[in-house]
Amino acid sequence: MARNESAVAPYGSWISPWTAEAIARGGAKLAQPQCHQGRIYWLESLPDQGGRTVLQCWHDGNKSCLTADGYSIRSRAREYGGGAWCPDHHDGHFFINDSDQGLYHCRDGRVRLVTGIDGLRLADLQWDPVRSRLIAVCEDHREPGTEPSSSLVAVDAETGRLQTLLGGADFHAGPRLSRAGDQLAWVEWDHPHMPWDRTRLRVARLDSPGLPEAVVTIAGEQAEAIFQPEWGPDNGLYFVSDRESGWWNLYRWDGGGIEAVTDDMAEFGMPWWQFNMRSWSFSRDRNILAARTADGLWSLVGIGDEGMTELDREWSTIRHVHAEGDLAVMLAGRPDHPLAVVRIDPERGPVEVLASAAAPPGPSLPVSRPESISFPTGDEELAHALYYPPVGNGHQGPADERPPLLVKCHGGPTGATESALDPKIQFWTSRGFAVVDVNYRGSTGYGRAFRRRLYGGWGELDVADCVAAVDYLADRGQVDPARCLISGSSAGGYTVLAALTFTDHFAAGASHYGIGDLFALDATTHKFEARYTQQLVGPLPQRRDLWDARSPIRHVEQLRAPVIFFQGDQDKVVPPDQAQAMADALRDKGIPVAHVLFAGEGHGFRQAENVEAALAMELHFYGRVLGIAIADPPPELRIEGL
Structure with missing residues (x-):
């Protein structure tokens, strides 16, 4: 056969180097990259260990695994989990262990159980450096036959004592402490809505022990979907909302009013299926690094006083962005590269791939x-x-x-x-x-x-x-x-x-x-999606006819294709x-x-x-x-x- 000549064979019958075995055993799942004190961390599943999820760390070009054998990091709150780890104020970290849903602390390879109560599931872990405690979303499954309740709790890092801070809504997400530790912001919503339908952004002022005093609703009195609140270096509260244009844009609350940071027919947010999802972050000089999607493709942009600048569009899938000073990271992929943990220069864009969900294809692999x-x-x-x-x-x-x-x-x-x-x-x-x-x-x-x-x-x-x-x-x-x-x-x-x-x-x-x-x-x-289907199909019992008409199990006589x-x-x-x-x-x-x-x-x-x-x-x-x-x-x- 000539060098450039291809063998003719029926479609579907071709021999391929993309084997099922290689794909399965080389396919890690990557999640929640985060910068902290000059290091980059991320979660990585290990397919050859049954999908066990570990915390990886990159520092000065070296990569190390920080999770001891026998542990797997995963929260089962809301079933989809997320936010199952966070760094402490030194060089340790807290994590949720999959098998028992207990909260653990790890430092220098030593693992200690902080708290573990049967029926409680924690997620969206946030460190409170002012009071040496954790803030978290808590899902309580201890009452059989009822929906689990949701609340925001504080966990003492030494004793493991849980203290309920706030509750009342069906769901909570995104608890964020102000930089001085005197205010707590979060997003909440109620049935029948999903977090991409209608939510409320609320702020509580905290007293010196960290208990909430006055609580105010910042946004959400009208129908809007709010995503990822964060306190800025200017003490403003920034968040993503579709409140005005119907597109997920960035906004800022200054303690009085709300102003738009971006006004774009594109989206800076994403559906909040898991805890601790991030599409944007503050970098150095009060600038913002953000993922922006238009026409189904993502790009990385910088937002500052002079407006918005596109930093990269080759990485056309972006799930997570985080920065701390001059160090930044994103979870991203492109048509010729699988999802990866990518180090970013806040001014120049992507710099280095630290980990890939799969090995990038070599020249012998057709793409x-x-x-x-x-x-x-x-x-x-x-x-x-x-x-x-x-x-x-x-x-x-x-x-x-x-x-x-x-x-x-x-x-x-x-x-x-x-x-x-x-x-x-x-x-x-x-x-x-x-x-x-x-x-x-x-x-x-x-x-x-x-x-x-x-x-x-x-x-x-x-x-x-x-x-x-x-x-x-x-x-x-x-x-x-x-x-x-x-x-x-x-x-x-x-x-x-x-x-x-x-x-x-x-x-x-x-x-x-x-x-x-x-x-x-x-x-x-489960509770998170308990009313979702009624939104998608129609309310029960009023539209039972639609549920019957659209349930394939009730119309099998019409089905003729193999499955x-x-x-x-x-x-x-x-x-x-x-x-x-x-x-x-x-x-x-x-x-x-x-x-x-x-x-x-x-x-x-x-x-x-x-x-x-x-x-x-x-x-x-x-x-x-x-x-x-x-x-x-x-x-x-x-x-x-x-």
């Missing part, structure tokens, strides 16, 4: 780069997506063939796709599949109106937008409309099942811990009986079905062997359905009815 597309959908509106064409390692498809298409549905559903290199997407494109990752109506990054567009329309608008993406790409001649597949997790899994049930556009699908019965979800889901289900048996967000009920219904009808239950997994798979198995099984499931001769060795997979 499909996304094309950002917008396409017409229902009601003369637009939806958006990232389209990845198939790119093989020395392969090309036959001239008279179009590639099969895999439609990806992000979770949430209040969320968005990301443009960072995702080895799991390259797994498909390198084998000859096209992939489209859809930002359906209801996704974030396009303003409040677009974000709320899915309310009342979940199960219809998201499905319509996935179908519209297929039609758009088929009309452009880029994919084979007869070989379209659909895959999604959690809320995206619901979109998968609804699309397979209520449309005939897809040949098969994969539901990863997805939802088939809206009524069962409403009866069993593979992946589920963790410890999932508290979408319980395992959802997948079991759907699989049983398909089996009874004689529709080809596979049902894979992973022991010890929750809402999302952490163990490398299960991540590997899910990729390999989904590939071979599609190969069986579409009649593609998959090059990879087959896994053990039972497909009933095929």
Whole structure:
């Protein structure tokens, strides 16, 4: 074969160096990078240790792990956790241990239990240097049969004594102490709202022992979604809100009034799924480093007295920004680089990659780069997506063939796709599949109106937008409309099942811990999302008709496409009986079905062997359905009815 000549092979059958094993065992999860006293810290999961999460530290070019064997850092508050560690005033740190949800202190390798009370879950840890204590969100699960209560608490760092500071709301997040320690700011909200719907920003003045005195509401009397309050070096309280323009912009409260820091048809915030999410931070000279998203792509900007300056747009996915003086860090990725902990110069932008979620691809690995597309959908509106064409390692498809298409549905559903290199997407494109990752109506990054567009329309608008993406790409001649597949997790899994049930556009699908019965979800889901489905579909009992009409389990007679289900048996967000009920219904009808239950997994798979198995099984499931001769060795997979 000539040097530049490619082997012609059917799409989907190509041999790929992106193996399921390498992706699973090289795929760490990175979270919560933070600068402190000249060091950069971050959380990193270890897939070869069952997803155990440890605290890593970078200092003067050296990286070290600070978490002792036997501990894993993770909060289970609100099920999604976050804010599970914080530094102290020396060179130690506090953390929540996953197995017992106890609060521990670690310094010089010595670990000490601070407090651990069965039924209490702490998160959003903040150090109070004035009083040598921690401020945290506390979720109390000690009353069986009732929703857990939420409060802000103080924890004595030496004795572990808990003291309730504030409560009364259904949810609290983002407690932040002023620099003098005399004021405490936080965000709160109540059912039926989610934190991206309607919240309140409140401030309490603290007496010298640290107890709240006067409490005032700064913002949120009207419908607005507030995100990440922080006290500035000028003693002003800065926060993100969609209060005026309908876009998440930065604002400042000076103790009297509120003024806009940015006024942009772009977003500086993100949906508050986890505690301690950050999109911006103060750096040196009172300037602000911020992540800004427009048209589905992120960039890093600096904000100062002279306005806003773009520092970088190559890193087009940004999840977390933090700075302290001249040191700054972000969690970011780009189309040719997976999500990474990236050190930033506050004036010049990205400087150095400290850790990557996966190894950056070498020259021998084919990489499909996304094309950002917008396409017409229902009601003369637009939806958006990232389209990845198939790119093989020395392969090309036959001239008279179009590639099969895999439609990806992000979770949430209040969320968005990301443009960072995702080895799991390259797994498909390198084998000859096209992939489209859809930002359906209801996704974030396009303003409040677009974000709320899915309310009342979940199960219809998201499905319509996935179908519209297929039609758009088929009309452009880029994919084979007869070989379209659909895959999604959690809320995206619901979109998968609804699309397979209520449309005939897809040949098969994969539901990863997805939802088939809206009524069962409403009866069993956790407090954080207990009213979310009623926002997305309609209030009960008034719109029971919509719930019935949009629950795939109640319309299995319309479903004709094969489905593979992946589920963790410890999932508290979408319980395992959802997948079991759907699989049983398909089996009874004689529709080809596979049902894979992973022991010890929750809402999302952490163990490398299960991540590997899910990729390999989904590939071979599609190969069986579409009649593609998959090059990879087959896994053990039972497909009933095929």
